[in-house]
Amino acid sequence: MAKRITILGSTGSIGQSTLDIVRNSLKGMFEVVALTANKNAKLLAEQAIEFNAQYVALSDSSNADILKEMLKGLDVKIGTGPESLIEAASYKTDFCMAAIIGAAGLEPTLAAVNQGINIGLANKECIVTAGDLFTQRVKEKRSKLLPVDSEHNAIFQVLDIERPSGVRRLILTASGGPFRSTPINEMRMVTKESALRHPVWSMGAKISIDSATLMNKGLELIEASYLFNRPSKEIDIIIHPQSIVHSMVEYIDGSILAQLGSPDMRIPIAYSMAWPDRMNAHVDRLDLTAMDNLNFFKPDLNKFPALNLARFALETGGTAPCVINAANEVAVDAFLQDKIEFLDITRLIDGVLGKYSSRADFKTEMSTIEEVISKDNEVRKVATENIKKLI
Ligand code: NAD
Ligand code: MG
DSSP, rough: OEEEEEEEETSHHHHHHHHHHHHHHHTTTTEEEEEEEESOHHHHHHHHHHHTOOOEESSSGHHHHHHHHHHTTTSSSEEEEEHHHHHHSSSSSEEEEEEEOOOOHHHHHHHHHHOOOEEEEEOOHHHHHHHHHHHHHHHTTOOOOEEEHHHHHHHHHOOOOTTTGGEEEEEEEOOOOOHHHHHSGGGOOOOHHHHHHOOOOOOOOHHHEEETTHHHHHHHHHHHHHHHOOOOGGGEEEOOTTTOOOEEETTTTTTTEEEEOOTTTTTHHHHHTTTTSOOOOOOOOOOGGOOOOOOOOOOTTOTTTTHHHHHEEEEEEEETTHHHHHHHHHHHHHHHSSSSHHHHHHHHHHHHHHHHHHHGGGGOOOOOOHHHHHHHHHHHHHHHHHHHHOO
């Protein structure tokens, strides 16, 4: 029986790699049911045709005509507007790849969770934003989260979930991004082009900037804490430029278990799609003898303040992770639109966090998803106002 799958964000980097796994898989292994995109109607239509999808959803309806024209006469149902993403996620399937970028993926991903199916979780922002509410819903609906973020996928593979008392700490590795070796006094001058040029991974624009500020690792710290139920002090971050060791778990007897592989997202994607089995991901095999070195360093917290901001948000709890995520999304967007400079990204997040801490607002627990979304919207407005003051 084919595994029926939906891909939320199929036109993005993770979405396209997911379809690449389907393309190279044995015939009859997967059946693509629904695909979604934000704006890229042309690629969405091409994917629907190639993979014979039943339903396509385009969140931003301004390009709906292109989609309708390209799919004219074909047996593909078309949905437009943000609601159509929920409809796509509600199609009866066995697996959903959550690969939308940002908190925009929260509601569609939850719609997939509501089906009690396996979720390939790439969209880290939705777990950072909704935290325990998200993991509680997963438990309630008997859904299963299969982490796709390479670090969390690595930990998922080597963590003894049955015996948590034997675990001392989780060790998240970070490549260090394009500015790992840039002197601190040159960080002010870095350009958008250089920030987008990741030394190891090829990814979408937002996560590439997050990797340059190291906020990506900060968000991953929060993601790891919620996914694996570990406090901040039991999660370390270390720089490993080669991105071969994807993350590790240290046990109380001193053993450290790691997962290694080529830096290719198709490995964790294939793992999540085949779980609990394994499948050929058709990637370059790792040749350890061809490698010069595997290096590990402590991160420079002065140069990359995002790590401290994220740790603060995790340790503060309440609304703080949602606040930091929304402020970061707005700041990265402004940077990508050349409205602010690179160092303004973390400065802006710091400013937004400061505004909230003075109101002791973080301690308010969010008890519904609606409250999470409303907090996310509120912070976006505050951050947008703060950007106007900067420019
Ligand atoms: P991307 O920008 O390449 O693609 C994002 C996808 O989401 C696209 O299909 C786009 O159409 C859709 N989308 C964007 N904004 C939307 C909106 N407002 N509403 C609905 N759909 C929207 O992003 P990506 O690099 O594939 O990353 C996707 C997720 O996976 C992110 O959460 C990222 O952190 C995570 N992730 C990515 C990688 C990677 O290698 N790219 C690695 C680890 C984790
Ligand atoms: Mg990652």
